Amino acid sequence: EREEGEVAIRCVNEHCPAQLKRRLLHFGSRAAMDIEGLGEAVVDQLVDRHLVADQADLYALSVEQIAALDRMGLKSARNLVRAIDASRHRPLDRFLFALGIRHVGSRAATVLADAFGSLESLQEASEDDLAEVPEIGPVIAASVYRYFRRAETRRLLRKLKAQGVEPLRVKRAVSGPLSGLTFVLTGTLPSMTREEAKRLIEENGGKVASSVSRRTNYVVAGEKPGSKLQKARALGVPVLDQTRFLGLLRRKRPRAK
DNA sequence: TGGGCCATTTCAGCTGCTAA
DNA sequence: TTAGCAGCTGAAATGGCCCA
Numbered sequence: 001e002r003e004e005g006e007v008a009i010r011c012v013n014e015h016c017p018a019q020l021k022r023r024l025l026h027f028g029s030r031a032a033m034d035i036e037g038l039g040e041a042v043v044d045q046l047v048d049r050h051l052v053a054d055q056a057d058l059y060a061l062s063v064e065q066i067a068a069l070d071r072m073g074l075k076s077a078r079n080l081v082r083a084i085d086a087s088r089h090r091p092l093d094r095f096l097f098a099l100g101i102r103h104v105g106s107r108a109a110t111v112l113a114d115a116f117g118s119l120e121s122l123q124e125a126s127e128d129d130l131a132e133v134p135e136i137g138p139v140i141a142a143s144v145y146r147y148f149r150r151a152e153t154r155r156l157l158r159k160l161k162a163q164g165v166e167p168l169r170v171k172r173a174v175s176g177p178l179s180g181l182t183f184v185l186t187g188t189l190p191s192m193t194r195e196e197a198k199r200l201i202e203e204n205g206g207k208v209a210s211s212v213s214r215r216t217n218y219v220v221a222g223e224k225p226g227s228k229l230q231k232a233r234a235l236g237v238p239v240l241d242q243t244r245f246l247g248l249l250r251r252k253r254p255r256a257k
Numbered sequence: 258t259g260g261g262c263c264a265t266t267t268c269a270g271c272t273g274c275t276a277a
Numbered sequence: 278t279t280a281g282c283a284g285c286t287g288a289a290a291t292g293g294c295c296c297a
Contacts, residue, residue, distance in 0.1 A: 036282090036283085037282085039279080039281060039282050039283090041281060042281090098283085103291085103292075136293090137292060137293055137294090139292065140293090141290080170290090186285090186286085187285085209295095227284085228287090252280085
């Protein structure tokens with residue numbers, strides 16, 4: 001059965017293994033808490049062997065417990081524990097995305113993190129406070145409000161805090177060389193991942209969109225670009241390679257549309 | 258207020274790389 | 278050698294915004 005306020009199918013039993021596995025996979029994904037090595041096979045075994053009952057339990061896992069899983073050696077186990085440990089202090093927007101609140105993807109998470117600054121402020125916000133934030137409509141506001149009112153959520157947040165998980169208060173650059181500009185990434189860049197490019201754009205005041213439109217200022221294309229490149233050309237959107245993109249960052253203030 | 262457009266999220270599927 | 282994963286694309290669904 002479906003329930004609003006959740007990223008996945010919610011079972012009648014709140015400890016439904018399938019739902020827990022999806023939550024854990026989303027939590028550890030690169031765009032969320034970036035826990036490298038926390039893949040489907042590992043999550044399956046952690047849940048099936050009752051080693052984790054929620055996201056907070058990940059932080060209590062030992063190298064020995066992980067190394068005992070199928071197809072896991074000591075090296076992989078150490079790498080995973082290190083990755084879990086490093087995820088304790090991620091920026092607030094990524095932590096919010098990791099929680100898997102319905103209708104809150106990376107963009108909405110960034111907007112909410114910038115608007116409220118801290119997890120505490122967000123938890124205390126009323127539905128009206130949330131809906132007043134630009135780009136957040138009543139559906140997302142209601143979803144976020146309900147999520148933070150649930151006893152299960154409060155329990156999880158307390159447990160994460162007890163494990164030393166403290167999202168960082170990050171105020172993004174409101175003005176920077178890319179301020180007011182919208183970028184779309186396509187293809188593989190020679191010397192950085194898309195995630196790194198995305199962070200670079202956001203740290204410099206720009207915004208990253210997932211699809212090309214007339215409002216897109218630049219498309220950054222790497223090797224083997226997808227259909228976004230054709231769409232950019234059709235719409236007359238300027239296309240940059242990595243070198244020209246990095247050149248744009250060094251310029252003081254490029255043109256805005 | 259409704260419709261159209263655009264942005265964003267979700268999800269399935271593909272490719273190439275990595276580590277056991 | 279091979280399973281699993283990261284990184285990515287693109288289609289569909291959904292939500293927000295804008296304008297007549």
